[in-house]
Amino acid sequence: MSNPRTFQIQEISAHPGPVPGAGTQRAVQVCKYIDVSTCIGCKACEVACVEWNDHPFRETTFNDTYQTMPSTEWNYWNLIKFAEDERDGNLMWLMRKDQCMHCEDPGCLRACPADGAIIKYENGIVDFQQENCIGCGYCISGCPFDIPKFNEKTRKVYKCTLCSDRVGQGLEPACIKACPTGCLHFGTKDEMVQIAGLRAKQLQEHSGFAAAGVYDPPSIGGTHVIYVLHDINNPERYGLPKTPVIPPSYTYWKWLAKPTGLLLAGLGVLAVFFHRITVGPKLPQPEVPPIESRPDPVEAKRKEQP
């Protein structure tokens, strides 16, 4: 594909003044924005996801809720999570579309030990490349949102791709297309943050949700899936972590301590080698007949000491 800037006009003959539109840049960061306040829990997005990704309808577990299954699965990437909450003594039914958050600093990618198994595109989409996956499951431990799921049969890990195949062709993700209430939006990150902010303000000013806000956690550099929540101070009520963090095992330890350990091991091998060169081996004694004219310095020193 051609660089979008290739045919941007640089100079114009006999044109007075600057080139119109010079220096403009195309925003490449994409984002999905989910407005939980207008979600009706219809699960059209779940069906669209299963259909587009050609997943079979899998068996589910019914545990007395409206939820299709307890959590997302390796071939069920999009799940509306239902939670019964309370507001001013009344029931408040929370519905949140759960899927990969496409973190700016992805814990799965940090944790992955396999070359090329997880990639992040310029546009912010985090994608798994199953042909390079070794199935160790470190990404599952690295993810703050419990998204990657292991398939026992293929021994690979799978998750939502933000429909990278559709987005690459200029289309919106399948879930967005299916949403009947317009609670799902897709566009550039700047745009989405802006309209999410407007919606949060609207909820604060007109609907009595004083704590409404945008969920775009800075602890992982923001996400490419953002929410507007009724109560931004308690994202746990929707099953979202307040401060999602990547375990330091996959950041400081992996990128600092591990190479240091390896370096020390390498130095150890070198040290052993030069010990052999400088100090030399310990031979069974006596090794050679001592020459009388040249007394053994080691033995002489030993006898000096009491």
Place this chain on the structure above:
Amino acid sequence: MSTSVDRFDERARREVERIGQTVVHRGELLRHPVYTRVLHWLVAISFILSLLSGFAIYSPWLYRFLTPLFGGGPMTRFLHPWFGLLFEVFFLFQFLNWFTPMVWNKDDTRWMKRIRQYATNTERVEPEDVGFFNGGQKLYFWAIVISAVLFLITGILMWFDNLTPRWVVAVSYVIHDIAGLVMLAGFVIHIYEGTAAQPGTFRAMTNGTVTEKWAWTHHPAWYRAITGRNARESYERERRRMTDRERAIQEWERDHDAHDQV
């Protein structure tokens, strides 16, 4: 340690001893019987396989060099826990086999205090109190015991990570790494000490025997226990014998030179 395990270990020991044999020539001492040697090499092979497959996943810099040895990334990941388990089983037997001679005592503490002199070869022969295993060997043994326990616990937690909470896996990951690095460091020293640093040692794990010279040099207390002779005295006597022999040769050569000149 339960008695049933003891008895099983004892039976295995007797069975293996019946198959193998160790020939002890004159001037040599039996160091490691067949059972110990077989166990040592089973532990060594499974350890090296675990080490290589583990370090393949340890760091992105090693991944591309080490995974091809085991048939690619997924195969390396599949095999590593099984190699590890094999190591754990073999080492359990080695633990039972060596538990008694590896018990730490005051002599070992004294040995550790003079580790500097040991490493710089300041003395020709080891002090009188160094027994079958010296302090360094015992330290390595107990480091393996602790590491093996840590490997087993953290390894199983990471193996069945679908049943393990995320943070437990993350902590296990670090502990597993630390144990691996400690083992790697010990392994490098162990190989060096067993080969290039102390000629005459390697055969203890192949033939099973060592020379008496080697014994009084490196493990005087063991030499004394097994031969009833004092290591220092044996060393001094051997030295006198060598000096006398050298002198005799020199005299003979001098006579012959004089004879030739005439």
